[in-house]
Amino acid sequence: MPATIDFYFDFSSSYSYVALPGIAKIADDHDVMVNWKPFLLGVIFNALNHAPPAGDSIKMRYSHRDLERCAEAAGLPPFVFPSPFPFNGIVASRAFWHLDESDSEKAVEWARAVFHASFAEGRDCSSPEVLADMATSLGHDAKQLLEATAEDTVKARLKEITGEAMDRGVFGAPTFFVGDEMFWGGDRLVHLERYLSNA
Amino acid sequence: MPATIDFYFDFSSSYSYVALPGIAKIADDHDVMVNWKPFLLGVIFNALNHAPPAGDSIKMRYSHRDLERCAEAAGLPPFVFPSPFPFNGIVASRAFWHLDESDSEKAVEWARAVFHASFAEGRDCSSPEVLADMATSLGHDAKQLLEATAEDTVKARLKEITGEAMDRGVFGAPTFFVGDEMFWGGDRLVHLERYLSNA
Numbered sequence: 001m002p003a004t005i006d007f008y009f010d011f012s013s014s015y016s017y018v019a020l021p022g023i024a025k026i027a028d029d030h031d032v033m034v035n036w037k038p039f040l041l042g043v044i045f046n047a048l049n050h051a052p053p054a055g056d057s058i059k060m061r062y063s064h065r066d067l068e069r070c071a072e073a074a075g076l077p078p079f080v081f082p083s084p085f086p087f088n089g090i091v092a093s094r095a096f097w098h099l100d101e102s103d104s105e106k107a108v109e110w111a112r113a114v115f116h117a118s119f120a121e122g123r124d125c126s127s128p129e130v131l132a133d134m135a136t137s138l139g140h141d142a143k144q145l146l147e148a149t150a151e152d153t154v155k156a157r158l159k160e161i162t163g164e165a166m167d168r169g170v171f172g173a174p175t176f177f178v179g180d181e182m183f184w185g186g187d188r189l190v191h192l193e194r195y196l197s198n199a
Numbered sequence: 200m201p202a203t204i205d206f207y208f209d210f211s212s213s214y215s216y217v218a219l220p221g222i223a224k225i226a227d228d229h230d231v232m233v234n235w236k237p238f239l240l241g242v243i244f245n246a247l248n249h250a251p252p253a254g255d256s257i258k259m260r261y262s263h264r265d266l267e268r269c270a271e272a273a274g275l276p277p278f279v280f281p282s283p284f285p286f287n288g289i290v291a292s293r294a295f296w297h298l299d300e301s302d303s304e305k306a307v308e309w310a311r312a313v314f315h316a317s318f319a320e321g322r323d324c325s326s327p328e329v330l331a332d333m334a335t336s337l338g339h340d341a342k343q344l345l346e347a348t349a350e351d352t353v354k355a356r357l358k359e360i361t362g363e364a365m366d367r368g369v370f371g372a373p374t375f376f377v378g379d380e381m382f383w384g385g386d387r388l389v390h391l392e393r394y395l396s397n398a
Contacts, residue, residue, distance in 0.1 A: 048257065058247065059370050062383060069390045171257050184261060187386035191268045 003196060004033040006177040008165045009111075010041035011089030011125060013173040014063075014081070017115040018070040019186030023176075026189060030196045032178075036108050038093040039162040041173050042086075048171055067119075070186070077120040087118070087126040090158070094149035095131065097157040099140075106138075113138060202395060203232040205376040207364045208310075209240035210288030210324060212372040213262075213280070216314040217269040218385030222375075225388060229395045235307050237292040238361040240372050241285075247370055266318075269385070276319040286317070286325040289357070293348035294330065296356040298339075305337075312337060 007023060009016035027034050044050075064081065071079035092114045100107035113134050117123040123130050132142035148154060165175070169182060176183040176192055178199070183192045206222060208215035226233050243249075263280065270278035291313045299306035312333050316322040322329050331341035347353060364374070368381060375382040375391055377398070382391045 050258075058368060059249075062368065062370070062381065065381075066383070066387070066390075069387075069393075073390065073393060169257060169261065171261070182261065182264075184265070185386075187384075188265070188268075191265075191272065194268075194272060 003030070003178055003199065004035055005192070006035045006037060008037045008039055008161075008170050008173060008175045008177075010173045011038060011092045011111075011114050011118065012086040013041060014067050014079075014085075014119055015070070015186055016174040017119045018067060018074055018076060018079070019174050019189065020112070020115065021074040021076065022186055022189045026193055026196070030193070032196065036096075036104075036111055037161050037165070038089065038096050038111065038158075039165045039170075039173075040090060040093065040158065042088075043162050044166050044171060047166060050171065071119075077116075079119060080122040082118045082122045082124055084124065084126070087124060089114075089125065091128060091131060091146070091149050092125050093158050094154045095135070095145055097161070098145065098148040098151070098154045100157075101153075106140075109138060110134075202229070202377055202398065203234055204391070205234045205236060207236045207238055207360075207369050207372060207374045207376075209372045210237060210291045210310075210313050210317065211285040212240060213266050213278075213284075213318055214269070214385055215373040216318045217266060217273055217275060217278070218373050218388065219311070219314065220273040220275065221385055221388045222373075225392055225395070229392070231395065235295075235303075235310055236360050236364070237288065237295050237310065237357075238364045238369075238372075239289060239292065239357065241287075242361050243365050243370060246365060249370065270318075276315075278318060279321040281317045281321045281323055283323065283325070286323060288313075288324065290327060290330060290345070290348050291324050292357050293353045294334070294344055296360070297344065297347040297350070297353045299356075300352075305339075308337060309333075 005023070005027070023034060026032065067079045071077070096107050096110055099110050114125050117130065117134055118125045125131060128146055132146055135142040135145045168177065172184050174184075174186055176189070178192060178195055181195055183189070183195075204222070204226070222233060225231065266278045270276070295306050295309055298309050313324050316329065316333055317324045324330060327345055331345055334341040334344045367376065371383050373385055375388070377391060377394055380394055382388070382394075
């Protein structure tokens with residue numbers, strides 16, 4: 001049985017976005033499956049009493065330059081921060097889990113589109129109007145998709161995944177698991193790859 | 200003129216230690232000089248109101264596993280945390296700057312020894328006895344070296360470097376500069392290398 005990688009991310013996580021090409025490459029090179037698992041990092045930050053990076057801090061300014069370099073190294077378009085940032089990814093996440101109920105590939109296509117809109121185009125993916133526009137572009141019924149994000153089963157699924165992430169020790173994004181082995185950060189994909197090679 | 204890399208580190212920074220082989224490789228491959236610059240990260244944390252990672256946090260437990268993997272990937276001995284950790288690197292840093300006054304290579308040799316003693320052997324490099332023992336092993340006059348760490352010029356030099364780091368925007372360790380381009384973290388040596396290659 002091929003290994004699988006559990007990939008926990010928050011749509012507002014710029015470092016999850018710049019990790020996408022690296023994840024795709026590892027999945028290809030090692031013939032592993034990737035389980036995309038959007039969750040709400042803010043819920044975990046609150047539970048752990050971790051402060052998110054402050055918008056005006058010296059670290060945040062460095063981080064912008066760092067993300068530009070990460071995007072360039074990964075072959076992604078020039079990096080941009082959407083406004084607002086961080087943004088609330090709850091509706092985008094619920095839409096993902098709704099799509100995932102019937103077609104996991106459509107859900108992943110949605111996730112890629114949300115990330116690209118946010119960090120390559122600077123669009124506000126907390127906005128229902130922006131999400132509706134993207135849904136239409138991807139051939140979905142926008143009204144139906146947004147309505148589905150209010151369904152109890154979809155809300156419960158996002159809560160469940162966020163709880164699962166917390167139970168497994170996730171405290172940031174992106175976080176990857178191969179079995180019980182946890183890797184935090186796109187820069188740790190090199191460790192994940194070593195782990196797969198030695199397994 | 201070959202490029203130089205300014206390498207700011209704190210002796211208590213485990214992530215500076217695991218970056219050493221990577222720095223050496225880049226220096227070799229690109230024929231660049233590395234300026235080793237120990238400073239006091241705690242002073243900057245205080246000034247910026249940044250909290251150091253808490254010893255018992257979930258992040259710290261992950262960090263231990265991460266450092267084991269970093270050390271292994273870098274070809275270093277099995278990683279160990281010294282006790283206490285973090286430790287106060289002020290005496291080890293002053294000894295570095297004293298040695299640097301007359302022989303920068305001896306200073307770098309000292310830095311490597313302090314890092315190895317701390318994170319491969321788990322010795323307490325905040326202890327004058329441990330430092331004296333190491334100084335003797337390296338062929339220094341231990342008593343003279345420790346006495347020199349109380350000299351005003353040596354104290355002033357460490358303060359100056361810590362202030363210089365803060366002025367340049369350093370908020371963590373290791374931090375590297377090529378000219379004004381700043382790279383934070385050993386995992387960003389891949390970006391530094393791209394930068395050198397494209398320069």
